[in-house]
Amino acid sequence: MRKKIILFILLGWLLLVIGDRVDELRVYQGAQIAMYTIALASIVLLTGYSGQVSLGNGAMMAVGGYAAALTLNNLGSPVWFAFLMAIFFSALFGALLGTAAARLSGPYLAGTTLALAVGLPAIANQFSFLGGEPGIFFDVGLPPQRLGQEFTQYKWFFWIATLIALLALFITSNILQSRFGRTWRAIRSNPLATELSGIHSSQMKILAFTISSALAGLAGAVLAMTISLVAPGAYTLTLSFALVTGAVLAGVSSLPGVVLGALILVAIPEIADALANRLGGGENVSSYLPGLIVSILLILSVIFTPNGPGENLHRHHRKKA
Amino acid sequence: MQKLLETLLIGVSTGSIYALMSLALVLVWRSTRVVNFAQAGQAMLSTYFGYEIASRSEIFWLGLAAAIIAGALVGAGVDFFFMRVLFKRAISGPAAVVAPVIATLGLLGLIRSIVGLTWGGEFKSIQAPASKDGLTIGQTTIPFSALNILIIATVSLILITLAIIFQRTNLGLSLRASAYAPEIAQLAGIRTARTRTIGWAIAGGVGAVAGMLVTSYNFLSPYSLDLLLVFGFIAAVIGGLESMVGSVIGALVLGIGLTFILNYVGTSLVFIGGFVVLIVVLLVKPDGIMARGKARRA
Amino acid sequence: MSGLAVSELAVSHGAIVALRGISFSVQVGQLAAVIGSNGAGKTTLLRALSGLNKASSGSAQWNEREILGARPDALVRSGISHVSEGKSVIPELSVRENLVLGGIWRGDKSDTNAAIAEVVELFPILGQRMSQSADTLSGGERQMLAIGRALVSRPKLMLLDEPSLGLAPIVIEQIFATIDQLRRKLGLTVVLVEQNAMSALEIADIGVIINLGEVVASGTASELIDDPALRAAYLGY
Ligand SMILES: Nc1ncnc2c1ncn2[C@@H]1O[C@H](COP(=O)(O)OP(=O)(O)OP(=O)(O)O)[C@@H](O)[C@H]1O
Numbered sequence: 031m032r033k034k035i036i037l038f039i040l041l042g043w044l045l046l047v048i049g050d051r052v053d054e055l056r057v058y059q060g061a062q063i064a065m066y067t068i069a070l071a072s073i074v075l076l077t078g079y080s081g082q083v084s085l086g087n088g089a090m091m092a093v094g095g096y097a098a099a100l101t102l103n104n105l106g107s108p109v110w111f112a113f114l115m116a117i118f119f120s121a122l123f124g125a126l127l128g129t130a131a132a133r134l135s136g137p138y139l140a141g142t143t144l145a146l147a148v149g150l151p152a153i154a155n156q157f158s159f160l161g162g163e164p165g166i167f168f169d170v171g172l173p174p175q176r177l178g179q180e181f182t183q184y185k186w187f188f189w190i191a192t193l194i195a196l197l198a199l200f201i202t203s204n205i206l207q208s209r210f211g212r213t214w215r216a217i218r219s220n221p222l223a224t225e226l227s228g229i230h231s232s233q234m235k236i237l238a239f240t241i242s243s244a245l246a247g248l249a250g251a252v253l254a255m256t257i258s259l260v261a262p263g264a265y266t267l268t269l270s271f272a273l274v275t276g277a278v279l280a281g282v283s284s285l286p287g288v289v290l291g292a293l294i295l296v297a298i299p300e301i302a303d304a305l306a307n308r309l310g311g312g313e314n315v316s317s318y319l320p321g322l323i324v325s326i327l328l329i330l331s332v333i334f335t336p337n338g339p340g341e342n343l344h345r346h347h348r349k350k351a
Numbered sequence: 352m353q354k355l356l357e358t359l360l361i362g363v364s365t366g367s368i369y370a371l372m373s374l375a376l377v378l379v380w381r382s383t384r385v386v387n388f389a390q391a392g393q394a395m396l397s398t399y400f401g402y403e404i405a406s407r408s409e410i411f412w413l414g415l416a417a418a419i420i421a422g423a424l425v426g427a428g429v430d431f432f433f434m435r436v437l438f439k440r441a442i443s444g445p446a447a448v449v450a451p452v453i454a455t456l457g458l459l460g461l462i463r464s465i466v467g468l469t470w471g472g473e474f475k476s477i478q479a480p481a482s483k484d485g486l487t488i489g490q491t492t493i494p495f496s497a498l499n500i501l502i503i504a505t506v507s508l509i510l511i512t513l514a515i516i517f518q519r520t521n522l523g524l525s526l527r528a529s530a531y532a533p534e535i536a537q538l539a540g541i542r543t544a545r546t547r548t549i550g551w552a553i554a555g556g557v558g559a560v561a562g563m564l565v566t567s568y569n570f571l572s573p574y575s576l577d578l579l580l581v582f583g584f585i586a587a588v589i590g591g592l593e594s595m596v597g598s599v600i601g602a603l604v605l606g607i608g609l610t611f612i613l614n615y616v617g618t619s620l621v622f623i624g625g626f627v628v629l630i631v632v633l634l635v636k637p638d639g640i641m642a643r644g645k646a647r648r649a
Numbered sequence: 650m651s652g653l654a655v656s657e658l659a660v661s662h663g664a665i666v667a668l669r670g671i672s673f674s675v676q677v678g679q680l681a682a683v684i685g686s687n688g689a690g691k692t693t694l695l696r697a698l699s700g701l702n703k704a705s706s707g708s709a710q711w712n713e714r715e716i717l718g719a720r721p722d723a724l725v726r727s728g729i730s731h732v733s734e735g736k737s738v739i740p741e742l743s744v745r746e747n748l749v750l751g752g753i754w755r756g757d758k759s760d761t762n763a764a765i766a767e768v769v770e771l772f773p774i775l776g777q778r779m780s781q782s783a784d785t786l787s788g789g790e791r792q793m794l795a796i797g798r799a800l801v802s803r804p805k806l807m808l809l810d811e812p813s814l815g816l817a818p819i820v821i822e823q824i825f826a827t828i829d830q831l832r833r834k835l836g837l838t839v840v841l842v843e844q845n846a847m848s849a850l851e852i853a854d855i856g857v858i859i860n861l862g863e864v865v866a867s868g869t870a871s872e873l874i875d876d877p878a879l880r881a882a883y884l885g886y
């Protein structure tokens with residue numbers, strides 16, 4: 031435990047140092063990576079551990095984003111409190127959803143969460159206090175004076191996002207290594223046996239949904255911070271799909287993998303852009319090449335390493351042992 | 352009263368298009384146990400072919416025929432070149448629950464990008480085969496158009512054709528047997544792998560019709576069929592995923608339900624309406640409306 | 650040799666070796682009873698012969714043609730019908746549809762109808778249940794339907810896996826009598842897997858006793874019945 035704390039602090043320090051050496055764009059991307067890291071952790075917990083498929087994490091992110099923005103704007107609360115409220119409301123939402131979800135399996139759950147991913151963000155258009163299509167502002171404020179003149183807004187975002195992501199990862203990894211994590215895995219691999227051994231699998235599933243949704247909501251608030259806005263257009267079906275993609279590329283049941291997944295999600299559009307420039311294609315190429323690369327990667331990884339890039343390594347280890 | 356009737360009629364027209372998509376999904380689910388998200392991509396690709404033919408010949412029905420053929424070929428191709436490879440590698444571990452979903456999502460993305468690279472992102476439209484203007488009955492004009500009638504007629508024709516194929520022909524019997532009990536079907540001499548590919552082809556053709564019909568009153572883009580997929584899937588889940596009749600009923604329930612929300616509650620709530628309808632149905636019947644009691648099995 | 654010749658057939662399910670070198674042969678028109686206790690490997694043997702399980706080594710020839718490695722549906726085309734363990738009918742289909750299924754591969758509707766008529770003659774009860782769903786049949790009726798479906802394929806070699814499973818003694822007797830009658834009338838070659846050793850050997854020409862994936866005894870049915878050591882060890886009386 032102490033080792034882990036030291037490790038996370040070291041990691042944080044390293045990231046902040048790196049943050050000082052790179053340009054604005056990279057800093058911004060760093061914040062995005064932190065955001066995706068949290069969001070992917072939410073899927074790993076839900077799907078990789080408790081075995082429930084959700085295509086609706088974008089909707090959970092929306093709940094967090096709106097909760098944070100409404101708190102900040104209407105209560106004039108400190109920023110940390112807004113993030114806390116994002117966690118609280120999305121957890122509540124997740125608990126409700128999980129209660130329904132615990133009765134559903136496989137494709138039924140996938141269908142329900144998909145319907146949610148499509149439907150929830152559009153609600154914003156109905157109620158004026160949610161700001162409609164243009165959304166509402168979410169402004170965490172300028173970086174504190176004492177950090178100096180050089181300290182840019184994006185670097186401030188990056189600091190906050192990184193701090194939150196490290197905290198979230200730390201807590202999640204502890205949850206996954208606890209009794210809960212073991213029980214989830216047991217339920218996933220043998221639902222009947224766990225039920226027979228007296229574990230209430232539906233309660234455990236609801237718990238998974240709740241924590242997963244809290245993480246997603248937190249990610250949603252971080253996303254809102256980096257774009258200074260919550261709007262339906264930020265939490266699209268495409269985002270939900272991207273998250274599932276990232277989780278699979280990372281290996282659905284590997285928590286450290288989520289960083290890699292997040293990195294890939296952010297890096298690919300960039301790589302595709304570079305490639306598009308090289309190829310000299312027009313607008314079509316730059317808008318559809320990233321999708322092409324992601325899809326091909328996704329398909330190859332499902333076929334060859336469905337449990338993530340770490341899988342083959344692990345298998346190797348086990349054989350040796 | 353009039354509004355009620357209009358809503359109902361439009362609901363049936365909308366629902367009938369969902370029915371095609373949900374039928375396509377159910378056909379694939381029954382034979383392959385995969386929710387085929389790529390169905391939207393397959394339908395989209397086929398509709399682009401249909402668009403090319405329809406805009407050149409200026410005959411919608413020629414375009415529809417082309418789309419159906421393209422849809423069938425693409426569907427068969429996806430099963431033959433993609434699903435067979437996927438299933439050769441039996442996937443285990445935590446990814447097993449998501450792998451098929453992810454694979455078809457990946458395929459959807461792949462088709463979307465290829466279409467985008469080929470045709471670009473701008474909206475295309477296909478000349479509708481009938482007027483979109485509301486019908487005038489006596490003095491009043493209702494939002495229900497000749498196109499709506501044509502849509503309902505086309506879908507009905509397809510549903511009847513499918514019903515005949517499935518209930519009255521040996522191909523239909525082979526398709527059903529291979530879906531219910533592949534091993535027994537194989538022991539009866541059915542070429543189950545080939546039969547499954549034919550099932551995918553039929554699903555592809557049916558999905559292509561849905562794509563063409565949606566496009567006839569909307570537009571076509573690499574993303575334009577995503578909602579059709581979502582609503583088709585919701586309808587299929589409402590119907591219980593296993594039953595073709597159930598999927599059609601589910602689609603009509605959803606189409607009518609959503610049109611009611613649209614006309615009586617508000618435009619932006621239509622999308623969440625799908626979720627609400629779904630949750631209500633699933634909470635009452637967790638296995639869909641067509642779920643029977645556990646069948647007697649020895 | 651015409652007929653079925655199995656030699657050194659071995660099958661594994663992953664790490665579990667279910668059959669370790671099985672050899673026996675059955676001449677055309679003969680009925681072979683394969684006997685053994687639970688888990689002996691009887692089902693695995695039939696599944697390997699009908700192409701459902703992959704053999705790891707050995708050979709099996711039907712009328713001098715190798716059958717191992719072929720797909721089940723291809724084997725049906727060469728005259729091999731397998732009635733798998735546990736009443737292999739499709740409950741979602743009607744009784745008629747279950748029967749028609751067996752004839753689809755031949756693509757001859759009138760012959761399929763003729764074959765179905767023959768089956769109904771054999772099992773009149775099925776005739777009254779034609780449009781009912783197979784789900785509603787009793788255990789014995791299902792077994793008749795499963796055998797009937799196989800017969801509609803007009804097989805030359807029939808592989809039957811425990812047709813007596815879960816049936817009342819009187820129904821078992823009926824089914825065995827029908828099997829006996831069938832093979833005499835149609836000249837069928839039959840491999841009958843049974844735990845019901847005595848009843849099976851009574852109608853069999855030859856018997857093969859397997860245990861833990863190996864043949865422990867084989868010979869004519871009467872030899873086996875008369876061998877006191879075997880009777881004590883494997884036939885249970
Ligand atoms: N799919 C499988 N995977 C793993 N092991 C299997 C499989 N099928 C059979 N076995 C094993 O192979 C051995 C032989 O099984 P088989 O079903 O052939 O026996 P059997 O003689 O038909 O038994 P019974 O009389 O109970 O039907 C058993 O030990 C069984 O556990």
Ligand SMILES: [Mg+2]
Pocket residue numbers: 691692693734
């Ligand atoms: Mg057996």
